[in-house]
Amino acid sequence: MRVNPEDYGIPAEYQHWEGDRAEDHNGPFFFRCHDNGVHTLFRVQGHNCNGHGGLHGGIMMLFADFTLCIAGTRGDQDDSVITVTCNNEFVGPASDGDLIEGHGEVVRRGGSLIFTRCTLSTGDQTILTASAVLKRLRN
Amino acid sequence: MRVNPEDYGIPAEYQHWEGDRAEDHNGPFFFRCHDNGVHTLFRVQGHNCNGHGGLHGGIMMLFADFTLCIAGTRGDQDDSVITVTCNNEFVGPASDGDLIEGHGEVVRRGGSLIFTRCTLSTGDQTILTASAVLKRLRN
Amino acid sequence: MRVNPEDYGIPAEYQHWEGDRAEDHNGPFFFRCHDNGVHTLFRVQGHNCNGHGGLHGGIMMLFADFTLCIAGTRGDQDDSVITVTCNNEFVGPASDGDLIEGHGEVVRRGGSLIFTRCTLSTGDQTILTASAVLKRLRN
Amino acid sequence: MRVNPEDYGIPAEYQHWEGDRAEDHNGPFFFRCHDNGVHTLFRVQGHNCNGHGGLHGGIMMLFADFTLCIAGTRGDQDDSVITVTCNNEFVGPASDGDLIEGHGEVVRRGGSLIFTRCTLSTGDQTILTASAVLKRLRN
Numbered sequence: 001m002r003v004n005p006e007d008y009g010i011p012a013e014y015q016h017w018e019g020d021r022a023e024d025h026n027g028p029f030f031f032r033c034h035d036n037g038v039h040t041l042f043r044v045q046g047h048n049c050n051g052h053g054g055l056h057g058g059i060m061m062l063f064a065d066f067t068l069c070i071a072g073t074r075g076d077q078d079d080s081v082i083t084v085t086c087n088n089e090f091v092g093p094a095s096d097g098d099l100i101e102g103h104g105e106v107v108r109r110g111g112s113l114i115f116t117r118c119t120l121s122t123g124d125q126t127i128l129t130a131s132a133v134l135k136r137l138r139n
Numbered sequence: 140m141r142v143n144p145e146d147y148g149i150p151a152e153y154q155h156w157e158g159d160r161a162e163d164h165n166g167p168f169f170f171r172c173h174d175n176g177v178h179t180l181f182r183v184q185g186h187n188c189n190g191h192g193g194l195h196g197g198i199m200m201l202f203a204d205f206t207l208c209i210a211g212t213r214g215d216q217d218d219s220v221i222t223v224t225c226n227n228e229f230v231g232p233a234s235d236g237d238l239i240e241g242h243g244e245v246v247r248r249g250g251s252l253i254f255t256r257c258t259l260s261t262g263d264q265t266i267l268t269a270s271a272v273l274k275r276l277r278n
Numbered sequence: 279m280r281v282n283p284e285d286y287g288i289p290a291e292y293q294h295w296e297g298d299r300a301e302d303h304n305g306p307f308f309f310r311c312h313d314n315g316v317h318t319l320f321r322v323q324g325h326n327c328n329g330h331g332g333l334h335g336g337i338m339m340l341f342a343d344f345t346l347c348i349a350g351t352r353g354d355q356d357d358s359v360i361t362v363t364c365n366n367e368f369v370g371p372a373s374d375g376d377l378i379e380g381h382g383e384v385v386r387r388g389g390s391l392i393f394t395r396c397t398l399s400t401g402d403q404t405i406l407t408a409s410a411v412l413k414r415l416r417n
Numbered sequence: 418m419r420v421n422p423e424d425y426g427i428p429a430e431y432q433h434w435e436g437d438r439a440e441d442h443n444g445p446f447f448f449r450c451h452d453n454g455v456h457t458l459f460r461v462q463g464h465n466c467n468g469h470g471g472l473h474g475g476i477m478m479l480f481a482d483f484t485l486c487i488a489g490t491r492g493d494q495d496d497s498v499i500t501v502t503c504n505n506e507f508v509g510p511a512s513d514g515d516l517i518e519g520h521g522e523v524v525r526r527g528g529s530l531i532f533t534r535c536t537l538s539t540g541d542q543t544i545l546t547a548s549a550v551l552k553r554l555r556n
């Protein structure tokens with residue numbers, strides 16, 4: 001699947017991670033790595049919303065997990081991690097049509113475990129804080 | 140939408156929570172309340188899977204959130220809660236076609252906050268432990 | 279140091295874990311392993327209390343960590359684990375003089391990581407739920 | 418009790434929070450508020466150490482809880498919060514004699530709940546990341 005970020009109002013320099021059906025079924029999700037971590041983007045659609053008409057907390061966690069894992073692999077498709085723990089605080093709401101931005105960083109990269117954190121926001125409002133421990137898979 | 144649990148190999152006495160588009164887009168998810176909590180069920184499909192071909196951790200968290208919130212509302216469609224925190228440990232994997240079972244319980248129901256816990260499993264293997272604090276919305 | 283559980287109103291069959299100065303400085307803490315996990319006990323003293331006169335949440339977390347690690351090692355002084363993550367929900371209060379009971383269990387014992395959970399209670403009131411991932415140290 | 422930070426090699430402009438016996442029994446702990454959060458300091462002593470001779474994880478959580486609550490109250494002795502949840506990742510170790518530094522920030526201050534995060538470090542090494550939801554007590 002060739003996914004075009006501009007179809008979702010997202011700048012063309014953002015990349016799409018290939019091959020994750022669950023993420024594509026809810027997203028697509030986009031990312032861009034920089035020196036200190038990763039910046040991710042996602043446009044909320046109606047099928048991401050809960051019974052209150054807002055972005056579902058579970059979809060926030062799905063996008064947080066994407067952000068944390070991309071931070072852990074630095075967006076390298078040949079690298080591979082699994083999530084061991086993921087803790088989330090739901091700081092505020094988001095709505096259909098909103099652009100959700102994630103900022104992920106690695107706190108420490110150990111031999112087998114990687115400690116990561118992220119925040120999700122829309123506009124200038126933080127909506128989620130999350131932290132994860134990832135385990136590196138040996139290829 | 141009338142959703143039939145038997146279409147997913149799930150017993151007819153399980154209920155479907157109406158009106159959550161994000162859950163229906165990934166599920167559907169089913170539940171049955173009992174005296175000490177809630178039992179939930181979900182059949183993994185291909186669009187729930189990650190790049191390794193297993194159930195995506197984010198979808199596990201989405202289903203855990205469903206399980207924890209149904210425990211908090213006791214499945215009452217007139218009751219309403221939002222998730223404040225959700226912590227998850229990824230204990231084991233699950234695969235396309237697996238039946239995922241959730242067991243949710245309320246640890247304490249306070250005036251404004253509800254403390255809940257759940258486990259997800261498939262067969263006799265636990266795949267996720269989670270805990271959440273929910274906030275009651277006044278109707 | 280020879281520590282006598284009966285000095286703290288705790289049955290004589292409970293054991294003391296030897297050699298942890300931080301735990302002895304705040305406890306002492308006692309444990310008893312059984313087939314499905316561990317039962318721990320601790321008597322609250324004035325120096326465990328916060329400015330509101332109740333058991334300090336940080337001391338609850340210290341005792342939860344003890345309970346989770348004893349569950350992970352099954353109380354074997356020759357075994358050794360470190361805590362990787364510890365998540366805590368503060369469900370209710372406790373007071374000076376209360377007997378705090380912990381119930382810890384292993385959810386899954388992997389090759390390098392152990393998943394554990396516990397609850398702390400006093401009388402019939404749960405005061406804390408916690409979960410941890412532990413890492414086994416090779417001796 | 419009049420506590421002098423310089424007795425612990427801590428600059429004189431740091432303040433001591435009065436009236437918490439559990440913290441003084443393990444600390445004392447010191448803090449200094451600034452525009453974007455709080456900076457806290459604590460000198461590790463032998464009675465803070467575990468059986469491996471390092472700073473006990475439970476004492477790290479106690480000091481994280483102090484840091485998170487001071488961030489929530491901005492160090493105002495007339496303000497009061499309780500911790501609802503506290504999640505912790507143990508990123509690295511610390512030793513007897515080390516100076517532990519905490520950096521706490523408020524992510525969002527709501528009407529009844531406050532979302533906070535902190536990191537603990539020694540030298541240039543992060544040793545713990547933590548996040549908490551606090552509940553404001555009405556005076």
